[in-house]
Amino acid sequence: MVVTLLCAVLFVYLYWQQTSRQEPTLVFNYEHAFVSNYKKPQPPQWTWECVNQRCERRHVTTASSSSHKQPKLQSLATCGMLCGSTQLWPQPTGPVTLGTRAVTFNHLQMQLVTLVAGPAKHMVEQAYRAFNDSIVSLVQRADYVKDRPDIKKFTVKVTVSHPEIVRLKLDTSEGYNVVVKVQNDEIVANVTAKTFFGARHGLETLSQLIWWDEYVPGGGSLRVLKGATVQDAPAFPYRGLMLDTSRNFMSIDTLKRVLVAMAASKLNVFHWHITDSQSFPLVVPAYPEFSKTGSYGPDMTYSPEEVRGLVEFARLRGIRVLLEVDTPAHAGNGWTWGPKEGLGELAVCVNEKPWNIYCGEPPCGQLNPDNPAVYTVLENLYKYLLDLTGEREIFHIGGDEVNLECWAQHLQKNIVTNNYTDLHDLWGDFTLKAINRLHQANGGTKVPHVIVWSSKLSQRPYISKYLDKSNVVVQSWGASQWTDTPDLIADGYKVILSHVDAWYLDCGFGRWRETGEAACDPYRPWQTVYSHRPWQQFHLPKNQIMGGEVCLWSEQVDESSVDARLWPRAAAFAERVWTDPQLDVATFNIHEDVYTRLNTHRDRLVARGIGAEALWPQWCSQNPGMCL
Structure with missing residues (x-):
């Protein structure tokens, strides 16, 4: 009887520990199957220099002959991310601070760490999958993962204070905060929001702080800003797109x-x-x-x-x-x-x-x-x-x-x-x-x-x-x-x-x-x-x-x-x-900034498989401000 009583007490204690303990932290790694059309690396023809908050194009051979040495080359994508404009679309409504330095990484280094319980846990996982897909869509060289990046790990931490909210309503909070910083040899991106829907928007913004730099030695690599803070929330709760599929069927x-x-x-x-x-x-x-x-x-x-x-x-x-x-x-x-x-x-x-x-x-x-x-x-x-x-x-x-x-x-x-x-x-x-x-x-x-x-x-x-x-x-x-x-x-x-x-x-x-x-x-x-x-x-x-x-x-x-x-x-x-x-x-x-940011966003959509139409001749993209 004593042994039975002790077993019962132990069972109650273990059950109480199981039900009252905090949801364990989820560490989630997701590797994307490559589907991109890769480009064969070519010797750079142009380099871009940030002058008065605008990227100016320089011919590589001309710069070399005038300086008698090979200049430090900078791709248009990297110059655009580090010079002036935020390149975010839509532009956040709250304060934004972006660093002027970036580090290389590869998508296999990324992992999701989150403390989300309940139904929102699965939704955060799936949103991270979509985020990961967006990052991999930027990749233009499959073997870049063999190169040595600047960091050892890229951790995405997602925190949702109301994980019970899993359906979007007009009064649902869609605001979020994103903070990106370097900790030792690791990039840590903290995405915090009241609801899953805000966190999802935060992941989208984080994806827009990442780009492919084809000028990284070896044929290119993913880059991310070393530091960034974004505070954001929408101006209107209803932001709709109507599509008619009755006149012509769409799959x-x-x-x-x-x-x-x-x-x-x-x-x-x-x-x-x-x-x-x-x-x-x-x-x-x-x-x-x-x-x-x-x-x-x-x-x-x-x-x-x-x-x-x-x-x-x-x-x-x-x-x-x-x-x-x-x-x-x-x-x-x-x-x-x-x-x-x-x-x-x-x-x-x-x-x-x-x-x-x-x-x-x-x-x-x-x-x-x-x-x-x-x-x-x-x-x-x-x-x-x-x-x-x-x-x-x-x-x-x-x-x-x-x-x-x-x-x-x-x-x-x-x-x-x-x-x-x-x-x-x-x-x-x-x-x-x-x-x-x-x-x-x-x-x-x-x-x-x-x-x-x-x-x-x-x-x-x-x-x-x-x-x-x-x-x-x-x-x-x-x-x-x-x-x-x-x-x-x-x-x-x-x-x-x-x-x-x-x-x-x-x-x-x-x-x-x-x-x-x-x-x-x-x-x-x-x-x-x-x-x-x-x-x-x-x-x-x-x-x-x-x-x-x-x-x-x-x-x-x-x-x-x-x-x-x-x-x-x-x-x-x-x-x-x-x-x-x-x-x-x-x-x-x-403003000129709207043109450049929208063009960057259009390129993002194309990378994700969307057949978006061009805004202007590519010369305008390579020469910011010259077409306005």
């Missing part, structure tokens, strides 16, 4: 590239416009006819597993995914199976001709507001979207460009009793029912922020009657000079800004059809995207602006061209909504 791999570039630019909302009147590629198990009748082909669909995988891929990169099935307009192909299933006509005016009477672009199609089955299908569809993304704070229901003539013709043709003297009220009633069904799909709980596109319904006198300002957010896409945005704010609504004259990236590529207005012109260069600061230009209160979103509709873009259409223009937008730098409204001149 999951392509969408992952978009997310990688978004994470590099610290954008945090992927607004996925996944269906429209042209196609319905989303597979819905409860209603398989959606994709069977609405997709372009069986190989051009998004399965539940693919969507969930993409949502998780995004979450580990600090991005939330909003799936938008736009209704009641923009709903044609994919909605025609109702009669066959005994549900009646779910959509009307589908593929109707002449199309310009019934919709804004072919093909036409709108949901049937007179069919009760429509609202049942919507509720089940909303529940599916909520479950796919796990996103229950924000939900986008679409709601723009309703063609009232389509509904008028339907009501008249089907001898339906029309009690509406103004069909905007029919539109309003549909919206109220749809939002109510969304709340039912959410288990009877209101979704805190229901987003709708700006439209006639979001204007006076209809808006106050049908859109509840306590939980409806309007995405204002009209031109910035229109009264839409100021009126919405004056009426007490929160807004997300997507002004077509600045933040629509599909504009300027000409007509894609012969009749009707088929293009928005002109092209929006990155300077226009960057300089758009409507809260300053139009004196709008920032407390009602949730953030902004850059949009790319896909009538004239598919996965072969989407990278160049988005980047680096979407990155220019990203600095506007993360940093919100000051703007000279008198001249709208952009």
